[in-house]
Amino acid sequence: MAVHRDAAGALHRVSARCTHLGCVVHFNEAECAWECPCHGSRFGVDGEVLQGPAVRPLKRRGADGVP
């Protein structure tokens, strides 16, 4: 699971598995984005795709997603 708490205190929980080929994403503090080290996909804190090759968002986890 990839978890980020934003400046307002809200918790954002998504799967850490990149939806391209399954590598584990890492958080980039400067960009406030999840980044995949394998092929460069980038995702917002809620999992939305910011940059491919991934085309599907990270799966949401927790209160408003799958446990």
Ligand code: FES
């Ligand atoms: S596995 Fe993440 S970009 Fe390819």
